[in-house]
Amino acid sequence: METLKELLSYKSGLTGIAVIVILSIAAIYSYFAFQKYIALWRNTNYWSLYPSAVPPEWVSAFNPHSAVPTKWFKPINVLKKELYGSATNITYIFKINYKWDVPPNDVKIVINATYTKFAPAVIIKIYGPKFKVTAIQDTITNLPNVISLNNFDEAKNAIMNWANLNNINATLPTAAIFRQKGTYYITVTFVGIGKFKASSKLLVDGTVYGLMGTDVFGRDIFIYTMLGLPYGLLIGILTSIIAATWGTLYGLVSGYFGGWVDRVLQRILDVWYSIPGLPLLILLTILLKPNIWLIMVLIAVFSWMGVAKVVRSMVLQLKNENYVLASKAVGATSRWIMLKHILPQIAPFMMAQVALGVPGAILTEVSLDFLGLGDPNVPTWGWMLHDANVYGAAVNGYWWWVLPPGIMTALVALGFALIGYAMDVILNPRLREV
Amino acid sequence: MIKAIVIALFILASILTFTYPLLSLVPWLLLLVIGLKYNKQLTLMILSRVVDSAIVLLIVLIVTVALFGGTIAQIKKAMIYESVKRTVMSNPQLVQKLGSKINEVIKKLAEQQIKAQGLDKPWYANLPNYLMSVVTLDLRSQVLTSNSGSRLVRDIIMERLPNTVLLFTTATIITAIVGIALGLVAARKRGSFIDKFVTFAALISASFPMWWIGMLSIEIFSYQLKLFPSGGMLSVPPPKQPLALALDFLRHLALPLLTIVAVSFGGWAYVTRSILVGATKEDYVLAAKARGLAERVILIRHILRPSLPPILTMVALSIIASLSGAIITEIVFNWPGMGLLYWQAIETLDVPVVLGLTYMFTLIFVVTMLILDVLYIILEPRLRR
Numbered sequence: 151m152e153t154l155k156e157l158l159s160y161k162s163g164l165t166g167i168a169v170i171v172i173l174s175i176a177a178i179y180s181y182f183a184f185q186k187y188i189a190l191w192r193n194t195n196y197w198s199l200y201p202s203a204v205p206p207e208w209v210s211a212f213n214p215h216s217a218v219p220t221k222w223f224k225p226i227n228v229l230k231k232e233l234y235g236s237a238t239n240i241t242y243i244f245k246i247n248y249k250w251d252v253p254p255n256d257v258k259i260v261i262n263a264t265y266t267k268f269a270p271a272v273i274i275k276i277y278g279p280k281f282k283v284t285a286i287q288d289t290i291t292n293l294p295n296v297i298s299l300n301n302f303d304e305a306k307n308a309i310m311n312w313a314n315l316n317n318i319n320a321t322l323p324t325a326a327i328f329r330q331k332g333t334y335y336i337t338v339t340f341v342g343i344g345k346f347k348a349s350s351k352l353l354v355d356g357t358v359y360g361l362m363g364t365d366v367f368g369r370d371i372f373i374y375t376m377l378g379l380p381y382g383l384l385i386g387i388l389t390s391i392i393a394a395t396w397g398t399l400y401g402l403v404s405g406y407f408g409g410w411v412d413r414v415l416q417r418i419l420d421v422w423y424s425i426p427g428l429p430l431l432i433l434l435t436i437l438l439k440p441n442i443w444l445i446m447v448l449i450a451v452f453s454w455m456g457v458a459k460v461v462r463s464m465v466l467q468l469k470n471e472n473y474v475l476a477s478k479a480v481g482a483t484s485r486w487i488m489l490k491h492i493l494p495q496i497a498p499f500m501m502a503q504v505a506l507g508v509p510g511a512i513l514t515e516v517s518l519d520f521l522g523l524g525d526p527n528v529p530t531w532g533w534m535l536h537d538a539n540v541y542g543a544a545v546n547g548y549w550w551w552v553l554p555p556g557i558m559t560a561l562v563a564l565g566f567a568l569i570g571y572a573m574d575v576i577l578n579p580r581l582r583e584v
Numbered sequence: 585m586i587k588a589i590v591i592a593l594f595i596l597a598s599i600l601t602f603t604y605p606l607l608s609l610v611p612w613l614l615l616l617v618i619g620l621k622y623n624k625q626l627t628l629m630i631l632s633r634v635v636d637s638a639i640v641l642l643i644v645l646i647v648t649v650a651l652f653g654g655t656i657a658q659i660k661k662a663m664i665y666e667s668v669k670r671t672v673m674s675n676p677q678l679v680q681k682l683g684s685k686i687n688e689v690i691k692k693l694a695e696q697q698i699k700a701q702g703l704d705k706p707w708y709a710n711l712p713n714y715l716m717s718v719v720t721l722d723l724r725s726q727v728l729t730s731n732s733g734s735r736l737v738r739d740i741i742m743e744r745l746p747n748t749v750l751l752f753t754t755a756t757i758i759t760a761i762v763g764i765a766l767g768l769v770a771a772r773k774r775g776s777f778i779d780k781f782v783t784f785a786a787l788i789s790a791s792f793p794m795w796w797i798g799m800l801s802i803e804i805f806s807y808q809l810k811l812f813p814s815g816g817m818l819s820v821p822p823p824k825q826p827l828a829l830a831l832d833f834l835r836h837l838a839l840p841l842l843t844i845v846a847v848s849f850g851g852w853a854y855v856t857r858s859i860l861v862g863a864t865k866e867d868y869v870l871a872a873k874a875r876g877l878a879e880r881v882i883l884i885r886h887i888l889r890p891s892l893p894p895i896l897t898m899v900a901l902s903i904i905a906s907l908s909g910a911i912i913t914e915i916v917f918n919w920p921g922m923g924l925l926y927w928q929a930i931e932t933l934d935v936p937v938v939l940g941l942t943y944m945f946t947l948i949f950v951v952t953m954l955i956l957d958v959l960y961i962i963l964e965p966r967l968r969r
Contacts (some may be wrong), residue, residue, distance in 0.1 A: 407586065417636070424640040426949040428911060428928070430647075430940050436938075437651055438928060509790050516793055517912055535796065539916065540820035544814070546801040547704075550804065556796040 153498045156576050157569065163576075166505075166568030173562060177383050180376035187373050198297060200368035201255040203541075205550050210358055218254045225338075227349065235343070242338040253328040254322075256300045256355040257322040263340060263348040270342025274305070279332035283312045285323075290340075299323045312454035326551040351549050363535070363550040366541045375554040378531040382562050385446055385515045385530075390507035392450035398493075398500050405465030406459070406488055413463075419458055426497025427452035431514070435523040442525040449514050457503045461496055468492050502577055506570035509563035516559050531555035554567040585621060585966040590615065629961050637954045642944045643936070647669060649714045652935055661703055661726050662902075665694040705962045718943050722935035722957060728928060737940040742924065747817060748921030752910050755844040762845065763852025764895070770862035772883075782857055785850025794847045798916040799844050810840040815918030840917040848906060869904065893964045900956040901950045909948060 157163035169340055190196050201220055210217035225242040233239055272293055274286035285305040290305075300306050301321050309323035318325035328334070340348040362372040389560050404415040434448055436438075469473065482490075518524045520534025520539070531580060534555040543551045593611045600608030619627030669690050682689055696702055702714070714895060719721055730739040770779040806814040813819065817836050818886035823829050863869065864887055872882045914923030922941055929937035 201610050256918050319768075370703065420636055421640050423642065424637060424953045425644060426906075426907065429945040430644065432653065432911070432926070432930065433648060433938065433942055486940055513791075513793050517795070520793075521911060521915075521930070523930075537797070539799065544807060547803060547807060549803060552796075552799055556793065556800070558797070559793060560788075560791040564787055567787055567790040 152387035153501070153573070153576065155509065157572055160572040160575065163572030165569075167563045167571060168564035170306060170569065173379060173565060174383060176376065176382040181380040182553040184373050184377050187245070187370075188376060191369075191374070191377075192526065193479060194367045195369035197364075197370075199258055199355075200364050200370070201357070201359055202364065202368050203360045203366045203546070203548055203551070204255065204357055204363055204473045205453050206361055206363040207328065207358045208361075215249060215251050216291070217358040217360060218250045218252060218354065218358040220359040221354050223354065225352075229311065237341065237343050238314060238346070240340045240348050243550045244336040244352045246352075248329075248333040248334050249330055249331050250312070251331075252357060254354050254356050254472070255323040255324070256298050256490075257324055257327075257336075258299070258352050258355060259297045259336070260337060260353070260355045261293065261296065261297065261309070261338060261340075262295065262350070263346055265290075265342060265346035266344055268343045270340045270346050270348065273337075273339040273341070275337045275339070276309075277335040277337070278329055279330060279334075283309055283327070285309055299327075307452075319406060339354060340526065341562065341581025362554055365548070367537075367581050371534070371551060371554055374529050375531070375558055376527045378534065378555060379562075380559060381442070381528055382516075382559065383514055385442070386505070386508040386562060386566065389446045389449045389453070389511035390504045392447060392505055393511070394457050394500050394504045395573075397454035397503070398461050400454065400498065401458040402465055402488055402492065402496075405462040406469055406484065406492065409468075416462075420456055422484040423455050425452070427513070428482075428517070431518065432521065432523060432527075435518060439518070440525065443530050445515065445518065445524060446511075448505060449511055449518075453510060453514075454508060457500070458509070460503065464496050465492055468495055497578060502570055502573035505573060508566035512559060512563055531559050587953050589619060593618070594797025599695065622655070628962060630958050631952060633957050633961070637818070637950045640950050645715055645718060645943060646711070647684055649711065649940055650708075651717060652939055661694075661698055662705075664701070665690070665698050666724075668694040668697065690760070691915070700867055714856060718939055720939045721943070721964060723940060725929075725934050725937050726931040727934045728937055737936050740925065740937060741940055741944055744922045744925045745919060748923060751914075751919060751921060752844075752906060753842060754837075754904060755841050755848070757900075758841070759845050759906075760847045760899065763849040764856050766849065766853040767860065770857040771864070782850065782853040783960070786854030787850070789848055789851035789854075792847060793912075794844065795912040795916045797847050799841045801839055802916070807841060812836075815916075817920050826947065840913060840919055843917075844906070844909075844913060847909075851902060852898065856895060859891045859894045859898070860887060862892045866890075888951065893960050895962050896956055896963065900953060903952055903956075907945070907952075 158167065163236065163581075165234060167506045191229065204216075204220070207217070223246065226245045227243040229239075229241040229243070231239040231241075257272060261272060263272075269289045269291045271289050272286055276283050276285055285299060285308050286293065286306060287308075294302065297305055299309065306323050309326055313326035318326050318329070320329070323386055324466045330442040338352075340346070360370055360372055362370075362375060365371055398417065398478050400419070404412045404419075431452060433450060435445065438444065438448075440448060469492065471491075474487055477491060478489055515524065516530065516532035516535070517532075518535045519530050522536050522540075524530065524532060526533070532555075536550065538548065538555075543549075591616050597608050597611035597615060598665065600611060616627065619630070672682075672686065672690050672693070679686060703710065721736075723737040723739060724735045725737055725740060728740055729735055730743045732739065732743075734740065766778065766785075767780055770776070770782040773779060802814050805811045813836050815836075817833065818829070819832050819836075823832050866886075869882060869886050872886045877886075890949070910921070911923035911926055913919075914921045915927045918924065922944060926941045926945075928934075929941060
């Protein structure tokens, strides 16, 4: 508690704690808010609905008509008509108020129908300013669940034929349709015999998307940057705690018992110090294909040595303090002395070591994921950067894909580094400014 | 006199180690004898460090070989089969004589050799055998080849080694000079602009992944501003003139070098500053001031000299960090060094190359640590006598 108070009196300590507190709150929030997207992380099918690798919406802030935002549309009206016999006609009408200078990347129409006997037919028509075109006219069994005007051949051919007949010069269907600003209506009609249920919604794949854009798979970068936060914090803190705990125990035993125990343990420590961590970590991850928990343990295995060294040298001093000697004189056991007298004294140092260890731990984990060796089912910043690198983010200038994960990693590391530095100054009074 | 002899012997021994390893034993043993005679404690200390390094190498080797034990046996069997096949096939008379039974004969011969080499036994029985082939890098790669087309892991790695050493020694030297100089200035003028800049740079060092800065700098400096090439070590095809070739190389070197230096110098500067600030508060510095010694003399003799060993420790730790960073930084910059090779080997699951490289990384690492430790022992007066 005393240390915490002192920590807050330092500018760097205060900044660090503020950063970590804000990030932790954001982490808890995003974990619960975006929970369902964790399972969708590798589901490229789900994300293929969305535009691939488009920048965030705010890039067109100064020129709002220059980029089309990605937006879901719900029908403004549903018309249901009983036809002769037992036939039913359900029409969904979508209204798009098009006010952008460029055509959208794509328009996707999601159709769903449940029927008993006869598959209903689907007719999709597009009404633009002074024109009308029929894009789809087919039974639903021949149609995919998501109809892309640019990529589904039937729709594409129909629209391009119409464009050719009317001398419209365009390479893509959406470019042929959205040539000017104005109001567009798209109608989706289901016609079927017997009872059936249908639903439809429409997505305009824009040239910009949301707060942070999308990656090449169409994944929302904002969601996954935020989801990386709980994992990043968890990995960093837990790994560091494992390493610091083991290091403290090791240093405690080594320093307290001294003699041959100390000599053997120090020798092992020296050997461990000279083992190159990352190459071996890489090797182990290739072989074990570990999940996220095992990765944390593996990283900790290669990062506890510093703590052990510091703790040992502290214990060497503490074990000759008068109160320890007094305790020994009245017959306290070694365990009692270590736990009751020495451990509380080194606890603040351990905390500092935990804080100082977090940046290294998180950077290592991000690096492993960047190499494609981490747990693929966990949406981490390292995986985002891995995908960015593999899919040529630098060549194509997808800065919105590279910046957020890196900055967030750095922010977490920075927060803990600030706390660590401040604690270092508090615990080593010599560094204090006079 | 004895100092000169020791230094001369050391240089001779170092050179011989790389050229005639067996012959180098003579100067090393001579050094040992001289050392034991004139400064027993120091020699024993250095000796125990050398033994430690050897233990580390052995442990890492055994662990990696154990991990890949089964795979190595398979690789070796495949190698034997290949070589038997080649010898049989290169003998046309034999091929004609054997006719359709040729594959059976090859298999039989190969199995004989496999048995003769003991490869049908479990991996631990063959440990010395395996260790030898990893240590001498006498393995055949499965996928990757060297530029000259060789499949020998030794050739592949030796081709890449100079590139890594070139990039990272240059970067480390520049970082050391910039970092230590800035740390010195910051320690002398605490609270100044440079001092604040050092703290800021240190925070960047501690928190940004080097390869991420690399990705960004590629995007900005090579794709947006088109100042530097985006990766590789030479243009394809490389220019013919020596001068143009050197310039081309420097242009490729610039971006990775700048990235590494920009990310690492802050840490060096900050630690140097901390050590020096700690040293200025020692009692003996105050005593020196009280005696009225010149500022320069105090700085060099009372502050810098005792700060050298801890600074050296920092050097060791940051070299460790940069070696680990090297692997990924090379991948981002497509720098044809060992890091990139490691990545390629992982991607293609070329186990022999992975094994060889792990050994090489450990070797470089251990030798660097050993040299720094020995320097530490020599520089630290409390350990010297």
